[in-house]
Amino acid sequence: MEKFHQKLKNEKDRALFVELVHGVLRYKSLIDYYINFVAKKGVKDKRILNILRVATYELLFLEKIPEYATVNEACEVASKINPHLKAFVNAILRNIIRNKNQIEESLERIKDVDYKSYLSIKLSYPRFLIDYLEESYGLEKTIKILEFLNTKPPQSIKINTKKTNVNTLTQELEKNGFKYEINSRNNEIVLILKGNIKETELYKEGYFYFQDLASSLVVKFNQEDFKRAKKVIDLCAAPGGKTFNCAEVIDGFVVACDINEHKLDILRENILRLGFDNIIVAKSNAEVFNPDFAEKFDIVIADLPCTGFGAIRKKPDIKWNKSYQDIENLHELQVRILDNSAGYLKRGGILFYSTCTLGKKENEETVIEFLEKHKDFSLVSLTTIFPDEFECDGFFIAKLRKEGER
Structure with missing residues (x-):
């Protein structure tokens, strides 16, 4: 997506491109329901199906684009792939326009028979994810x-x-014509409501970095712990948000680890841009115990690989490329990495385990399993950042303390 995005010179074209790609991924089940309602035998050619998906998204969600323009554009693109299918695409889309009310009524009838199947189509989520989150939260x-x-x-x-600081940066945003909103839960988080801020000198000069409110709360909620710490390790640091949060407040240094060399290069570039001199970058595999780190750190940040269900707003493809087996596999991986993390803490040190996902298997159950194995740790707090309440990514933070005095 990024590759094609960069080819578009006009800012409105770029915005529409992102809208269409994310929109289709966000509502794929609903869109396919409309297409399959009128295409009784389905659509065998995936390229034609995707043309129909984009066009159907426009018909259902983008009121500013006239229906005739959507149909004409879809037919033109289809004719370049297969001229014989131009009439088919035209017929499908015109039938969707003609039968919108009938399609909506048929979907409502599913609601009365099988409510969760209705939700799976209407909200466009795989059924296993609805069932899984229901088990955790109702x-x-x-x-x-x-x-x-x-x-x-x-x-x-x-x-x-x-x-x-907040005042200086917001003044610069106003000068540059940006619409913004300061987050009420962390006034160092600013939401950019209009404009592409990455293209500005403010970005190049390192006055900010990209981070969601949710991941900033690991340090924000526990600032006193980080201010007291002298040595902190971030085990899966890239893209670096929590490392940078930590580097801003500690009177010491942070070791930022990752296994991916490309991600580490990006991390190094950002450290230079942001002007931090208290971050050490290290290539390290979190799954393998590193004896060089044994009992060296006051705080371990373990923001670990997860299914990422909390980040679906930004990455709607997550809906369609994860399965229940991924939840199981990642839970096991998380427990293995946390086993290593325990050995990196000094006595009295604090382990922060976090994920950008929702559901108890990867969150509370991972913590429970860790505590059963590590009797020298105690639970200080568990926090679930519910996206509908905090208006940010879904997130989970567990704070665990190792027995003893530092």
């Missing part, structure tokens, strides 16, 4: 979460307090 809460995760996220930036 159906009413699950619906609120899934509805919010279908909303469009604004750009979220974190002010680099090593270089500037």
